[in-house]
Every structure is written in C-alpha cells, then in structure tokens.
Amino acid sequence: MAELFEIDNLQIAFRKEDGTPVQIVKGVSFKVKAGQVVALIGESGSGKSTISLATMAYCRPGLHFPGGEVRLHGKDVLAMDPQDQRSIRGNKVAYLAQSAAATFNPAITIGEQVTEAAVLHGTLTQEEANKRAVDLYRALELPDPDRLGKRYPHQVSGGQLQRLMAAMALVSGPDLLVLDEPTTALDVTTQIEVLKAFKKVIKDEGSAAIYVTHDLAVVAQVADHIVVLYSGEIQEQGPTDQIINNPKHPYTKRLMAAVKPTPKAGMGEELDEEHQREIPNVEVKNMTAGYGGIVNGKPAITVLRDINVKIRNSHVVGVIGESGCGKSTLARVIAGLLPAAKGEVFLDGKKLEADLKNRSKQELQKLQFVYQMADTALNPRQVISDILGRPLEFYQGFTGTERREKVAELLRLVELPVEFENRYPSELSGGQKQRINMARALAANPEVMLCDEVTSALDSIVSSNVIKLLKKLRDATGVSFVFISHDLSTVGSFADEIVVLYAGRVVEQGPVDEVLAPPYHPYTRLLISSVPELRVGWLEETMQKREMAVGIARGVEITDTGCPFYNRCPIAIEGTCNVEIAPTREPHPDHFISCHRTMEEISEAENAPQQVLHGFEKAAPKGDKAAAAAL
C-alpha cells in the first residue's frame, strides 16, 4: 500500500528578472505515515513554509515547481489538473496558517468560513457541517459553541481564532493537516492552550500532520518525526527523540544552541555600576493612562493604572506581560505619543510634558522609539543612507561628508556592511531591517531607547544575534533600554530589571535575579512555567498541574476592584483578593510583589508538592464560559 503522503525530490524555484531560475527548495524528500506528526524546522528562508504549501500543489505567485513529486495516497498532486488539485485542498489536505487574525475573512461569519470547505467539496451538507463544527468547537474547548458560528472574527480573541482555524481545517476530516507556525504569534500562556487543543484533536481525529515551526521546544511537544531544513535542503531527519537528544548535523546543533533557555535567576547581566548617577534616566510616577476622553484624571478605557517605573542610567528594564496588558502603552506614554491621564514622566530628573508636541527637541532626541515591525517602520521609498541620515541631520546637524561618515559609522555599529547605504529596505532580510531600525534610533544619539517587541517577529537564531547586538550597543554607548517583550527568556537574558505587567498594573518588579527566583508573584510563576521546555513530554506534565490548568483556561479580566489576577490565581483568597487592591510587599530591597499573600504563604504554595490532576478538563472551571454568558 502506498504511503499516506510522500514528498519526493521536490524542487521549487522562482525566475529572476533576466529569466534565470533560482532554486529555493532543492530536492527535498520525506514521508508522513498515517497518524504521524512530522515537523519541518529551520529558520526563516529555509523554505519550510513553501514546502508546506506545496503539499496542496500551491505556490505563491512567482514560484513554480521545476521537478519532483508530491504524492498523496500514491498519486502525484503536482501533475493533477487544477480541478483535481482544488478538490484536494481543504478536503484531503487542510492548512492552518500562522496568523489566524489575518486568515479569517473579516466580512464573513465564523460559522460560514469554518464549514465552507466541507460544504463546497460536497463532503457534508450545510446542516451536517454546522453540527460537526459545533462538535469541533466543543472538542477545542471554545466558549459558547452553539452560538459561536454566528459571530464575526473580530468578536473573538486571538487564541480562540487560532483554535477556530483548527476547526476550519478539520471540518471535512482531512487525511493530512498542514500547520504553518500556528502558535508563533501567541503569548506563552495562550500557546500552551492552543498546543494542547491541537494535540488532542490530531490524536482524536487520527489524521497525519506536518508541523512547520522554528521553535524546537514546541516541536518537542508535538512531533513524532523531525525534518531539519536549511536553505531549501534537508540537513537531517529522524525521530523526535533522536534529533532533540542526540543531534548529528552541525546545523541542528546550532539550532539547538539558539533555543532560548528557560527563564531563571542568574541569566541576567551583572549590574555595572560604572555609569551610575543618582538621578534615574527616566522615571514614571503614579501614571494612569488609557484611551478615550479623560474625566477627572480617568480615561474612558483605562489601560495602565498607577505605574511607577525607574529606568536607571545604562540599564535595561524589561517589560513583560501577555498581549493587551499595556506594555506598548507604557512605551507610548514615555515617548509622549499617548499623553498620560494622570501622573508624571521625568527625564534626568526634569518633568516632561505629557504630550510629545510640547517637548523640546533635546528631549525628543534623548528618547527614541524602536518599533516591532521594521517592515512598516522604515520608509520603503528611501535608501538606507536617507533613513539614517535624516535623524543625523535633524538632531545633530551633520551634513555632507560628515553625514555620510556618520551613516557608515552607524552601519558598522549595527554590524552591517557600509555598501548597504544605497539599498532600499526591501532589499534587506528581516534581521537586517531590524538592525537598520535600531540604527535609525541610534542616529539621534539618544539616552533611552524604547524597544517595542523588536525581536518578536524574528526567528531564534536571528533574534539571539539582535540581542547580542543590543548588549554590545549598551556597552559601547551607555544607552538605557526599555525592552518590551512577551518573551520571558529574551527579556531575562538581556534585562537588568524586570517589570511584570498584568491587566495594566505592575504585579512584580525588581532586578532580574530576584524576579526570576522564588518567591514569585503567582502570575510571574504562571508565565515562567508556560515557557515550553526542550524536552519530550513537557506539555503533558505541565498541563496536569491544576494551577496551570486554571491559569491557562481563563482569560484576562480587567477589574476596577481587587487584584486583576484573582480569577486565574491558584492561591487567591475569596473575599479579599477580589475586593481589595493588593498591598505591595518588598521581599528584597528594590524587589516588589503586589499580593495579598505574605511571602511565607507564597513560598509555601511554591514548595508544596504539585497536585497532579487527572481529567482536569472536566474539573477546571471555565472562565471563558462566564465571559461568554456575560455577552
């Protein structure tokens, strides 16, 4: 009998303007057996996404298949006519994309999009498909399954959309699922929840899967077999155990080395007292900010409440928290892009105007913002020398030859060749663009750089290089950083101090070694234990702990009274935590934890033997359900 799915010497190429073909996938072969999950791993540009699309005989505009076969049940799908190829897509082979938010059509209800493939291919009637969709919503633990289909994509959360995409792929009962980085864009806590749901349905449905990712720790949780790709070629393939525990190829070893370490004490930098001054570089005092009209110092939608943060000279303050907790808002308030409703921002001890418009040129120069998406932050119609030259001229008055020399100096500083000055951003790779993005901020000769998720869009090897560069820049220039990220490992490896934000409030802050060591704020502990570890079986172990199950199943609720983390906290005190604002405790100098529990109680809970819970799906109360009922 033929294999379920087989890729044989697959080649994919594009044609340059002069007509010469350039191969981007160079003869890749692997097999997927029924019920098996095969992971394709590699950094961006390795061709893993392109190969995953080829499973449906699809390639992005401009690409073509010069050779090779893609066999489903022994039949080559590349050789089929377009009609037959179409009848396979969404039917026999189904696809899950990286960003569910972009993949769902905003104008069509969820139900219609989920059931569309099954109905169009004639596998199910509309009623059967609706029924199956509701069953899938239930299996994926989505809230309010009976009415979910009538809603539009913007009405559900990102993590829910990601699971809905799994429902969309599974509705017609495909033989092969193709998952392209389905959890990369998610917060760690959401990622666990989605991974768990994916793993369960893949097992229940008995379908085979191809899982594309650059995250080895995630691969270790889901895959049976791993294929390591580099630049369109297979470097190594084998069972998960062997690749994770005993990699043979040097490239696999390099990938393993770039895996982010589990966040723990001691990973941070030693505080360097050399540049110290009495007055902090930037200080945020009692700040409350949000969106909408401000009445009595309270905005219509409050995003941040009573924030106090100090950024000391040449220090790195990491800001972490799940999406929507107010990380970016904090940076926007400091930069003056969003005037605070209450409280002050000081720069070198001098009070700053809340609104950017009223700040002096020097003040603007000292605070520079680096955006997450270098793609959108850099003007695509300007060459690099203009992008970097403009702030050099505006803030520092460099013109002519001097300006050119400074541009070259900046390029050297961010470790890019000087020849790049004549290139356009589109001619650079993602990591190179992010370097230019940082050089642009450095061109102003700032004192503080506000970095908003600057490594989040990059894969692990590129992102660890960018972090190395940032460390070098801090040592060379003495700039301080506000480093915002949802990635605890990256923050831990770069920051001196960490601020943990939850639902707009600081729940814990202090030096890295204190924050990443017990006693933790219960939320910090949830975050730390949600970071996937590079070992097989970690997901199952973690999900069996009761506190994880509760913390993960429930979502953020913004509350006016009490501790915002109350509904997800394993050690919450009913009648206290949900009513009163938590007191701030200081277990060590400069280390603050906001919690009703004393440090002794927290330590006790941490050291208590982990309660292993069987069948927690039934026992764990669903925060989602309560939220859905309220709608």
Added chain:
Amino acid sequence: MQRMVLQRILIGLVTLWVVSVLVFVMTSLLPGDVAAIVLGQSATPETLAAYRAANGLDQPLIFQYFGWLGNMVTGDLGVSKAGGAKISDLISGRLGNTMFLAGLVAIISVPISVGLGLLAAMYPGTWIDRSLTFGTLALISVPDFFIATFAVLVLAVQLGWLPAIANVAPENTFWQMARGIAMPLIVLVIVVAAQMIRMTRAGILNVMNSPYIEMAILKGVKKKRIILRHAFFNTIGPIVNVIALNLAYLVSGVVIVETIFSYPGLAKLMIDGVQTRDLPLVQATAMIFCGTYVILIILADVAAILANPRLRNPK
C-alpha cells in the same frame, strides 16, 4: 453603529449649511447689478432704488442671507429675476429631465462597471484585463466634451443614426424619448463607467493579496466564489464611494454634455441663470447640486458602515 450613522447625517447637514453660506456669498460677489439688468433701458436712479427696496436688495448681506435661507428651507425658492416665473416651476421640469437621464445612466452603468471590474479582477494580466484597463484609462484621459463631440460626429453626422440634439418634450412617445437621449446617455455611461470599472478592479485586486484570500484558495474554494463572496464584500466600502461620486457628477457635472446636446437639464438651466444674472435661480440650482452631492456621499458612507461587520456587530 447608529451613533456613527447619525454622526454622518449631522456632518452632512453642517456641510450643507457651510455650502449655503458659500453659494450665497459667491453669487453676491458676481459682477453685475440685478436691478440694473432687470430694469434694463428703463432704469432711472428712482426705479432702481424702488426695485432694490421691493426685493430686499438694499438690506445688509447677512439679513438677505437669512431671509434667503429661511425661504429655501421652507421650500420657497423665490422668483426668477429674469422673467418673474417661480423658480420652483422653472426647476421642476428640468430636474425631472436631469434625474431621468442620470437615473438611466446609473441603472445602465453601475451593474456594467461593477461586472466588468470584477471580470478584470478575476483574470488579471489576461487580454480581457489588459484591454479593459487600457480602454478605461484612455476614456478617463479624454475630456467628456471631446467624447461627446466625437459621438456627434460619428453617430449623427457620419452615420446619421441618432439626432445630434437631444430634444425631449413631455408629448414625445417613449421611442422618441429614447432616441432623443440616446446620445447623451451613451457619452455619460462611457465617462462614468470607466472610473467605476477601474476602482472596482483595483479594490478587488488589493484585497486579493490578503492572507484570507490565500486561505480561501487553500480551502479549495472556486475562483468565482472567492471573488464574489470573499473579496467583494470587503471592497464594498470604496466601490460604493466611487459610485456615489460618479452619480453626483451625473446630476451636477454634466453641464458640458447637456450644453453640447442642448439637453434641457438642470445644468443648462444654471448656465442660463448665470448668463442672465438671475441670482436666485443660480443659488437654487447650486444648492440642489450640492445637496445631491452631500446626500449621495452620506448614503455611500452609511452603506460602507453597514457593509463593515466590525461596525455592524460591535464586540
């Protein structure tokens, strides 16, 4: 959402008011004295003064404006300064003609344009798409009076199929009417359709690059359904706006076409009003044109709001 719709209507009313001030001030600035023109040869300083007093022309501009606005709002468009006929009577017949022509053009051009735009978007880069893009670009670039004159030259002078002058009168039979307005109809359809075709095509193609369209392809959805169900619904906003602008153009901007074909429409009436310094007539027609614009744009905005599920179904 209701708030947004109300907001649009409110903004529309404010726009109309601003327009009324502009129209009034601009027409008052026009050179020439109405009293002198109306009285002509028989003007003496006494008769002029008497005429001005009788018509309120000796009052400060601001009083004149509020008097005019008040009449306008209550539906009294005033009396023509040239001839003394009631302006509402003058306009009603012409308005009917213009609306008849504009309505026919809209009924024909909107479905054709949206259809052809979708067709071009469905097969980008093929000969259908290329000829449509090239043809529409050529037609947009050529001024409407040139297309009109060219149509007269070919269809009326060379071939003799249609009359060169669009003569319509209430006693005409339907066939006579149809033959009469055929020429302006053809020219206007060509002029407005070109732009709408291009915008529909551009709007759809813009959406066709989105990840959710790729997802639809990967679900095995047929091309026709991708365009009509997945892409079109996300393009309605911009398309409706272009349609609204073009329809507004049909009511007000057809001066040239109406003049060339001597079509007895509203625009031609306005031109006549300007020539005879008939200020109340000019003001009334200008307000009708602006009102049409504002109403059509409000309708387009409301349609765009209704077509957007994010605004229709808040979280």
